[in-house]
Amino acid sequence: MTWSREHGSCVEPRVKLLDIFRTQDGLVRHDQALEIGMSPATIGRRVGAGEWLEVHPRVYREASHVPSSRSTLRAAALWAGDGATLIGEAGASWWNITDRVPETVALAVGPHGGHSPPRGVRTVRRAVEARVKVDGVWVEQRSATALEAATSLGLVEGARLLDRALQQQRVGLAGIRATLEHMGQRHGVVLARRLVELAEGGARSEAERDALRSLTRAGLRGWTPNLAVDLPGFGRVVIDIAFPAHRIAIEVDGWAFHRDVDRFRRDGLRQNEVVIGGWRVIRVTWYDLQETPGYLADAVRRAIAAGLAA
Template sequence: MSRAAIWRRVGSEEWIEVHPRVYRSATHDLTPRAALRAAALWAGDGATLVGQAGAAWWNLTDRHPETIALAVGAEGGHTPPEGVRTIRRSVGDLARVKVDGVWVAHRADAALEAAASLGLLEGARLLDRALQQDRIGLPALRRALTSMGQRHGVVLARRLVALAEGGARSEAERDAHRQLSRARITGWTANLPVDLPGFGRAVLDIAFAGERLAIEIDGWAFHRDVDRFRHDGLRQNEVVIGGWRVIRVTWYELQENPGYLVDVVRRAVLASAVAA
C-alpha cells in the first residue's frame, strides 16, 4: 500500500495511528491485547514480548502492564513510543515462540520474569494461578530461573520458585510459630499427632490441646489438587467431630496481615475460657 493510500485513510479517520507505521481501524477499540500487538508490530519480528507483557500475551494474568516491555537484542531498538520500553537483551530463537502472530518469550520465562517484577505477593499470585491452571510446570520454572542468570530480579525469582516447590507451607509454619512466640502466646504444640476413629492418625500443624483448638497452615493453592483438597476436607471433618475447633490460615494471610493469626488465636482461646 502506498504512503498516499495510508494517509488518505488516516486523514479520513478510517485508520488511527497507534505507533509509527502501526495503525488500527477506527471501528476497533485499542484493547489491552491490541496494545500488546501494536507494540510488537512497531518493534518488528526481531523483538520479543517479555515480562509482564509476555505473561499477559499468554493470558497468565489479568493485569496488563502500563509499559510494554520488548527485548530487542543488543543492537536493536529505536526510541520507543509512549507506553513501550525496549530492553537491549537478546532472546534466542529457542527461547521464544510466535503465538497468534506475535513473538513472545516462552511461557515459564515470561511468567517468572513478570512475577519477579510484581513483588513477592503479586508475583506469588501470578505463579500460583499459572501452576493451578497447568499453564506451566515446576521443571519449566526451574529452567526459566536458570536462564535468568544474574539479571535484575533473580533473587526474588529464586525465592518464588522455592515457594512454588513447596516452601510456602513450611515458611508459613515458621512464620506462624514466630508470631505466636513474639506475642508470648503459650500452650501450643507444633505437629501434634492425634488418633481419629475411622480415619487414623492425623498431625495437627499447631494445637492448643487444652482448648481443643487446631491451627491448620496452607501454602499455595497449586499444591492442593482435587485429591488433596478432598482428603483435607475429610480429615478436617473428623478433627471437628473429634471435638476440635479448626482455624485455617494461608501463606498469603500471614504475609499480608501478620497480626491476623495472633488476633484470631487470642479470640478463640478467650472463647474457650468463656465456654468453660
C-alpha cells in the same frame, strides 16, 4: 481487477486489508498497508479523515474497532517489528497466564536493537534465547515469561502469578528451574530464586515457620506444633499447630499448586473430623501470613475468648 471510484483503490487490497484487521485485532502497520497495494497518500487520507487512528508511530487502529488488552499488546509488538519479543508481564498476558495487562508493555529488542519507544512501551536490550510466535506475535517461551513476570511483580503478587500458572499446568517446575539457571546474575535473580524455592515446596515450610514466629511475637503460649490426635472412626491425624487446652487447631497451607484434587478432598475430610472431634479450626495460607502477619495471632485470641465465654 475491479476498482472502486469512491476510494480510488482496487477491491483486492481492500479485502486483504479487512483480513489484516481481522487477524490483528483491528490493527495495521504502515508497511503492511503498502505491501497490499495502498499508497502513502491513501494511508494519509484515512488517518486524516479519522478512519484510522495512530496508536504508535506508523501503527494504526481501524476507528470502529474497540481497543482491548490484546490490541494493546499487539500494537506494541507491531511497532517494534518481528525482531522484538514480548517479555515479562506483557508476555504472560499474551500467554493467558495472567489477566492483567501492564501499563507499560515490555519488549526485548536484542543487544543492539531498538529505537526510542513510544509512550506505553519499554524496550530491553537483551537477546531472547527461546521465543515462539503465538497468533502472529513473538513472545518469550512460557516458563521464562512466567518467572520474569512473577519477579517483576514482587514477592506476594509474583507468587500468585506463578502459583496460578503451575495450577493451570501452563508451566512446569522443570521449565521454571531451567529458566532460573539461565538467568545468571540478571536483575531480579534473588527474588526469582526465592519464588522457585517456594514453588518447589518451600511455601508450606515457610508458612509454618512464619505462623510459629507470629504466635511467639504475640506472646501466645500453650501451643504445640505437629500434635498427633486420634479421632474415633477416622484414625490418627497430625494438627499443624494445636492449643490443646482450648481445643484450637491451626492448619497451615502453602501454595494452591501443592494441593491437587485428591489432597484437597483429603484435607476437607480431615478437617471435618477434627471439627467433629471437638476442635475449632483456624486455617491460614502462606499468602495470609505474608500480607497480614498479625491476623493469625488475633484470630487465636478471639477463638480463645469465644471459648472462655461459651
